[in-house]
Amino acid sequence: MQSEVMFAGFGGQGILVMGKILAHAAMEEKYEVAWVPSYGPEMRGGTAYCTVVIADHPIGSPIIKNPKHLVAMNGPSLEKFAPTVKKGGVIFINRSLISFGANRDDVDELAVKIMEIAKDLGSVKAANIVALSAFVARSGIVSMEALKHCIKEEFSNKPKLIPLNMEAVVAGEKAGKK
Amino acid sequence: MPKVLMKGNEAIGEAAIRAGCLNYFAYPITPQSEVAEYLVRRMPEVGGVFLQGESEVAVGYMLFGAAGAGARVFTTSSSPGISLMSEAISYIAGAQCPAVFVNIVRGGPGLGGILPSQGDYFQATKGIGHGDCRMLVMAPASVQEAVEMVMKAFPLAEKYRNPVMVLGDGLIGQMMEPVEFPDHLKSEPTNKDAWSTNGMDHRNSKKRNIVKSLFLDPALLNDNNLQLKAKYDQMRSDEVMFEAYNTDSEYKGLVVSFGTMSRVCRTAIDLMKADGIEIAMIRPKTLFPFPEKAVADASKKPTCTHIISVEMNMGQMVEDVDLSVKGHLPVSWYGKCGGEIPTPEEIIDVVKSRIA
Known part of the structure; x- marks a missing residue:
């Protein structure tokens, strides 16, 4: 078994940390993982993306051309990467910023207004956790318990933010379930 | 820990x-x-x-x-x-x-x-x-x-x-x-x-x-x-250190690759194996000293017809591979540089075309 998730969007949307939390959760569930960032000469506010590879065997190539799943946080990312996703994968779409779809009939498309949900919870900054939780709930790639545990760990030095992010997990899970 | x-x-x-x-x-x-x-x-x-x-x-x-x-x-x-x-x-x-x-x-x-x-x-x-x-x-x-x-x-x-x-x-x-x-x-x-x-x-x-x-x-x-x-x-x-991969098989070709590149090659080798094509790899863990004997020994497999050094450069380690093989089999290079990393699919195409 191996699956790959590409997270893509603008710098500042919490793209890299979404990937890191997922990689950590998969590691906690005893999978082999690799988190590969794009670190090209990017501008502030430019594109940001990372790939997380999760496998039950040692990971060969960490460079992935065709990921199993995609979490697209802005329009350009969806346009660029939707055609690369493997058949049967999940394409998560940030409906708050992207008005169009993946234009694929062989994938599981999930569009959520993550920024509105996060604003209602108290801070738009939690939008990436809403997105990640919705994606995990839909794909089942790791358990919600492992995800929650790793989000708490991620925010362990900012404990004030943990309750908000736990609410974001619940809201995301609800939005992500079929 | x-x-x-x-x-x-x-x-x-x-x-x-x-x-x-x-x-x-x-x-x-x-x-x-x-x-x-x-x-x-x-x-x-x-x-x-x-x-x-x-x-x-x-x-x-x-x-x-x-x-x-x-x-x-x-x-x-x-x-x-x-x-x-x-x-x-x-x-x-x-x-x-x-x-x-x-x-x-x-x-x-x-x-x-x-x-x-x-x-x-x-x-x-x-x-x-x-x-x-x-x-x-x-x-x-x-x-x-x-x-x-x-x-x-x-x-x-x-x-x-x-x-x-x-x-x-x-x-x-x-x-x-x-x-x-x-x-x-x-x-x-x-x-x-x-x-x-x-x-x-x-x-x-x-x-x-x-x-x-x-x-x-x-x-x-x-x-x-x-x-x-x-x-x-x-x-x-x-102090020579290396990893031999799939060298127990009756391989038709041998890949020599190190570091990140060797991981991509490993995936390519696994995919080819699933397709019925056996390819082996020597992965040097020490570059100096180079695992000359391991490469030479692996090149002597009777079924092996070609040796490819796959590198993220324009062909450097291939010279050490060539020195190790001492001319008894053809040795060639494949690679890219500048941040371009060959994909498993590219490596499969190259290997297939050269062992044929």
Whole structure:
């Protein structure tokens, strides 16, 4: 078994940390993982993306051309990467910023207004956790318990933010379930 | 200790501390600046020193000074920075002092780019400095292996009283993978009385140590070079490390590849195996000493018709592969550079076309 998730969007949307939390959760569930960032000469506010590879065997190539799943946080990312996703994968779409779809009939498309949900919870900054939780709930790639545990760990030095992010997990899970 | 998820660069910094190295001198350069960012916080916690030099030239000589005084010391840099250190590396080798260098290679030549590359193979294995100096070079293919090689580098540098390099690439530095740290090593080099100039009160030796690489008497210089050569010969016989992959099969082709590139090749080999095509791989873990015998032995498989060196450069290790195979089978190269990394699918196409 191996699956790959590409997270893509603008710098500042919490793209890299979404990937890191997922990689950590998969590691906690005893999978082999690799988190590969794009670190090209990017501008502030430019594109940001990372790939997380999760496998039950040692990971060969960490460079992935065709990921199993995609979490697209802005329009350009969806346009660029939707055609690369493997058949049967999940394409998560940030409906708050992207008005169009993946234009694929062989994938599981999930569009959520993550920024509105996060604003209602108290801070738009939690939008990436809403997105990640919705994606995990839909794909089942790791358990919600492992995800929650790793989000708490991620925010362990900012404990004030943990309750908000736990609410974001619940809201995301609800939005992500079929 | 449980596994932790760490970026390669940070894991390299932690590995050095766990190897008992409390002296880190460096100058920032992408894609390895996270080592300094990690150690500027971490070194004071363990009573160590991080000092940023005014340039890589200065850093090289800071290492020489600390090594000459008998301290465990290391630096990290990337390609252009290592070029600036190469003068000092030659001096350190000439004076027979130990020091550890980590090169997280980026694309070149010149300023090149900041993405992963293996373009410094020649520099690391054959041309690290002027004169007859060489360096033991290890090439990790994962963050875990980077940790193990950094920890191994210090005792090896001290055993041989010679610079040792861990040659990664931008991906090894930037990628996060689970790592498990081995136990701490002893913090002091046990054999430092043999070379260190730390004052007679501080060592169990009556011998006067002089740290120098200047030998104006040709006979003495020849002697020093013979000593160096003996060490390099011993590395060739004692320190070769490699991984053999799928060599038990009746393979039609042999791939030689190291570091990040070897992982892509492993995936390609697995995919071809599922398709009924057997291909084997020798992955050098030490680039100098090169696993000549392993490559030569693997090339003698009766079913093997072709050997391909797959590299993230324009063909460097292929020369060592060629020297090992000694002309009895065709040897060719495939690769890309500048941050372009060949995909498993590309490698499959190349291998299929060449073994046919």
